[in-house]
Amino acid sequence: MxxxxxxxxxxxxxxxxxxxxxxxxxxxxxxxxxxxxxxxxxxxxxxxxxxxxxxxxxxxxxxxxxxxxxxxxxxxxxxxKEVAINFKKKYSNVVRRISSEKLRNYIDFSGEAASSELFSVSSFKEVINKVLDRDGTEALVYQEALGYEGLRESIDKYFWRNSVDSDNILIVSGAQQGIDIVSKALINVNDNVVVEKPTYGGALTVFKWRRANVVEIELQEDGMDLDELEKVLKKNKIKCVYIMSYFQNPTGISYSSIKKRRLLNMAEIYDFYIIEDDYLSELIYNGDEYVSFKSMDTNDRVIYIKSFSKIFLPGIRLGYLISPHDFKENIQNSKVNTDIATSSLMQRVLDMYIKDGMWKGHIKKLNEIYRERYEFFRNALEALEEYVDFILPGGGLHFYVKIKEGLIDSMELFYQCEKDGVLITPGIIFYKNPKEGKEYFRLSFSQTDLYSIEKGLGIIKNIFKQCK
Incomplete structure (x- = not known):
């Protein structure tokens, strides 16, 4: 009492x-x-x-x-009944508080972006100075509605082999803004939007804010359950399908080539658009070839969104969006009405960073370091097989883990871990219905070295032992 x-x-x-x-x-x-x-x-x-x-x-x-x-x-x-809803708010508050005060005291398995410690600040400073010497004050004040033309041309040349007209490329402040811009241009009240289940919480927030009807389709090991999607399409008019093509957040699942082709065909047959959020396709460790939905799109049905923040520097909010011709003007107007333009200086710096070959070197370095962490993390997780199940994503920066029945739910696990100096991301963050996902949690290795991975997973294992 x-x-x-x-x-x-x-x-x-x-x-x-x-x-x-x-x-x-x-x-x-x-x-x-x-x-x-x-x-x-x-x-x-x-x-x-x-x-x-x-x-x-x-x-x-x-x-x-x-x-x-x-x-x-x-x-x-x-x-x-409502605890999970309240938990989402509390989780955000806890993470914000820790981020601003004492993150270094934690083993952080919650990070989504590549570690800033792996980024060469000195090289970046050199590029900034080169841009300022070349462009002067124009680099600070000159703005273009679609984004800096040089960067758009570099994206077309180096990432798309000149297969995308640079006029179709729109520079945005990261993937979140890209999703928001597309939603404003494409989605009206009560439109039906399909998402993966589970999916990125930021996308769910945007679609709910647009007052769309959000339909979740379960993920299988090679992408969305397209048989289930087709049942929905036969009964409902769907405006768009939001997917993450590589190393989906949170599951780590990537789409097979068979499902890519089928989903593209379905988009044409049932008249909907695919919003492709290219999350972490640069970090492929299993040797698979990178093939985006957009590169396979012959019917102009894909709206492609790419963020540089996850693999460059999180503080530099940059990404880009490729529009279908039919929605190009609407999407561009939506961007202008949102914030007119993204940082001119950072766009010019990124453009030179790409042209000088530094981007390619940075991605090569990330692949070497994170491949080692990925293999180490996978082996360490196998030692927890008594308590959890997981699939091998083959790339990216995280694993999605399922707690075996009867042990503990992921909300309670979060509190226990936080108390013991470890941060995880509970699965309920990624579901429309806050009652779902309690048996899952996401573990990222983006901010942790090998020692921290071993120590952090050891702490989690001890919590599981106590529960058992």
Missing amino acids: KKYLVNLEGIGIPKYKKIAIHIKKLIDENKIKDGEKLPPIRKLAEELNVNNVTIVNAYNKLESEGYAVQKIGSGTYAKR
């Missing part, structure tokens, strides 16, 4: 509300388990030195807010 004790002194908030707030906090923190019976009204009233009506009102408030259920003749029971 000690955990129910709460300070009821002071004026302003009624006692029953204070009691309800305290019990809600205990439920959110899992100190009161889902389905756990709350103390009888008379017993708790005596413990807190209040009358029975106060406890009745407190329990009624908990029930009205979805935190309790009253069973006639049995009592009142804790209910965690």
Whole structure:
């Protein structure tokens, strides 16, 4: 009963509300388990030195807010219906707090971008100076609505072998802005949008903000379940399908060539667009050839989005978008209405970085370092096979792990890990329905060296042992 004790002194908030707030906090923190019976009204009233009506009102408030259920003749029971929703907010707050204060004290398995420690700052400074010497103040103030022409031409030449007209390339401030721009240009209220299940939480937020109807299709080991998608397409008009073609966030799954061709054919048959978020295709460790949906697109059905932030420097918010001809003007207008232009200086610096061959060298270095971490992480995860299952992504920067039934859910695991100095990403972050994904969590090796990987997975293993 000690955990129910709460300070009821002071004026302003009624006692029953204070009691309800305290019990809600205990439920959110899992100190009161889902389905756990709350103390009888008379017993708790005596413990807190209040009358029975106060406890009745407190329990009624908990029930009205979805935190309790009253069973006639049995009592009142804790209910965690909305805990996952609250957890998403708490998770964001915890990560923000740690990021700003004491991230270096943690083993960070939650990072999504390549480590800044692997980036040559001195080389970058040289490029900045070259750009400023060449362009002067023009590099700081001159803006083009589509983005710096030199960078757009370099993207076409070096990444697409001159197969994409640079006028179709739009420079954006990362993938998140790209998704937002496309949504504003393409999606109206109550339009149907298909996403992978699970998927990137930022995309879900954008589609919900546009008040679209979000339809989730399960992922298989080689991409979205296209049989299930076709059933949906036969019954509903779909505006677009959002996919991550390589090392999907969070699952690490990549699309097979068979599914790429089939999805492209379906887009033409059922008249929808594919939003291809090219997440981490530069980091392929298993020897597979990189082939994007966009490069296979003969019917102009793919809207291609690429962020440089994940593999360059996270603080340099740059990416690009390739539009289909039919939506080119709408998408470009959407970008102009959003923020007119992205940093002119950083665009020029990235352009020179690519032209001078430094980009190619940077990606080569990342592949060497992260391939080693990937292999090490895979072997270390195999030592946890008593507690978890996982698939091999073959590239990228993370593994998606499934906790075996009956051990612990990923929200509680997050709290336990955070307490022990380890950060993970719980699976519920990646689902439309916050009740799903509790058995999954994502582990990234982007910010961890081999020693930290071994130590961090050892801590997680100990938590699993205690649960078992």
